[in-house]
Amino acid sequence: MAGRQRHRLLLENAEQLVLVCGRREPYLRRDGAAGLGVLRAASLVGWLYQSCGPGRCLVDAHTHPVWAGDRVHEFAMKLAGASYMEIHQAGGGIHFTVEHTRKATEDELFTAFQQRLGRMLRAGSTLVECKSGYGLNLETELKMLRVIERARKSMDIGISSTYCGAHAVPKGKTATEATDDIINNHLPKLKELKLSGEINVNNIDVFCEKGVFDVESTRRILEAGKDIGLQINFHGDELHPMKSAELGAELGARAISHLEEVSDEGIVAMARAKCAAVLLPTTAYMLRLKQPQARKMLEEGVIVALGSDFNPNAYCFSMPMVMHLACVNMKMSMNEALAAATINAAYALGKSDTHGSLEVGKQGDLLIINSSRWEHLIYQFGGHEALINYVIVKGKVIYENDRRI
Numbered sequence: 001m002a003g004r005q006r007h008r009l010l011l012e013n014a015e016q017l018v019l020v021c022g023r024r025e026p027y028l029r030r031d032g033a034a035g036l037g038v039l040r041a042a043s044l045v046g047w048l049y050q051s052c053g054p055g056r057c058l059v060d061a062h063t064h065p066v067w068a069g070d071r072v073h074e075f076a077m078k079l080a081g082a083s084y085m086e087i088h089q090a091g092g093g094i095h096f097t098v099e100h101t102r103k104a105t106e107d108e109l110f111t112a113f114q115q116r117l118g119r120m121l122r123a124g125s126t127l128v129e130c131k132s133g134y135g136l137n138l139e140t141e142l143k144m145l146r147v148i149e150r151a152r153k154s155m156d157i158g159i160s161s162t163y164c165g166a167h168a169v170p171k172g173k174t175a176t177e178a179t180d181d182i183i184n185n186h187l188p189k190l191k192e193l194k195l196s197g198e199i200n201v202n203n204i205d206v207f208c209e210k211g212v213f214d215v216e217s218t219r220r221i222l223e224a225g226k227d228i229g230l231q232i233n234f235h236g237d238e239l240h241p242m243k244s245a246e247l248g249a250e251l252g253a254r255a256i257s258h259l260e261e262v263s264d265e266g267i268v269a270m271a272r273a274k275c276a277a278v279l280l281p282t283t284a285y286m287l288r289l290k291q292p293q294a295r296k297m298l299e300e301g302v303i304v305a306l307g308s309d310f311n312p313n314a315y316c317f318s319m320p321m322v323m324h325l326a327c328v329n330m331k332m333s334m335n336e337a338l339a340a341a342t343i344n345a346a347y348a349l350g351k352s353d354t355h356g357s358l359e360v361g362k363q364g365d366l367l368i369i370n371s372s373r374w375e376h377l378i379y380q381f382g383g384h385e386a387l388i389n390y391v392i393v394k395g396k397v398i399y400e401n402d403r404r405i
Helices: 030-034 072-079 084-089 094-103 106-122 138-154 175-196 215-227 244-251 264-273 281-287 294-299 319-329 334-340 343-348
Strands: 006-020 037-049 058-060 125-131 158-166 203-208 231-236 255-258 276-279 304-306 366-369 388-393 396-400
Touching: 006 334, 030 334, 058 319, 058 343, 072 084, 094 138, 106 125, 106 138, 106 388, 106 396, 125 343, 138 158, 138 175, 158 175, 158 215, 175 215, 203 215, 215 231, 215 244, 231 244, 244 255, 244 264, 264 294, 276 294, 276 343, 281 319, 294 304, 304 319, 304 334, 304 343, 319 334, 334 343
Parallel strands: 058 125, 125 158, 158 203, 203 231, 231 255, 255 276, 276 304
Antiparallel strands: 006 037, 366 388, 388 396
16 A cells, blocks of 8 residues: 555534445436435544545536636626526627636636635535536646646545537637637647646536537537547537437436436436436526426436536526525435535446545545435535535545534
8 A cells, every 4th residue: 555645534413424335336316215224323434545445525527617707797697587598698608718817827727716716615616527618728628637637636635627619609710710729739739748747637528519520520529529539528509408317318428417407318318328417406407497307308218417516697606506506496315416526426437447536446425414314415405504514535524514503
């Protein structure tokens, strides 16, 4: 074990110890989530290593946390009835954030990103997917990815990095021109930087949507990303039915996010392909969209995961609140929501071999809450700031709540 940091951790008098799963399952479907592993009156003692030991954490499978520019003014526009695409087409939305992010320095972006990750960590997330996508040109996309890499190397929180240069069509370009630029310029540069070790990108993302990137452009970008070793993990079927789920299943996507407008055939295809559905109840809530069909997906055998979709449009850091919304608005059980925010979210990021459950051989990440039942983490809507006593990463206490009651 030379070269690995280790910590002696003794947990005593735990009313419950939530394992999530205990047979090295890479994910849990509906029936597996119903039998969530919970030990009562448990104690745990052991050496926890960086890559060896027990662990269980909350995982946020979809965020856009690197950006500059505040869009609080758009919230009032939404409340007055403006749709997401109306704001986008008027120069707001993604394009507003792109303008400010291009102007920001790398240090300015990193400082804001660091603060956001800290808030996610204090809300219980120890592994977070982090996207670029507010650059839309190679220079700014790389700036964002360098910021993500800097945080990965300097902070305790785990990060899965996603290139999302196809988040919107840049002003002055057609979707075809943007697609060609990404394939011919962005992705070759990413491959070069990945091989040199300068930037470690894990996933490729495209906003497959009417008026943004159509199915054919999305296919071209995702296939090109897959060719350089990136996992396919993209936005699909959010505002309009695009047959994104069918496309993702065909391409071997690890995950597809949103899926408010997914077809019945797409659901079946995702289940067969073991393609995770990353559902984002905060987005549907804030944009007043219809909720994703979580129950139908679960019944058809889809691997359902959850994410916060933290971004200037959906400003939520808290996976406990996301789980609560998933239960109330998407009719998931608390067991299903917890599985979706742990082992299944880790699976969506290709990391369920190291994260997402409390098992020997996994990273030592766990939460300690001041309640006799784990369900309080979901039940107490907005109560996580007082509920979470400790956040532990790799067997080391990295957050202690001095306001716990």
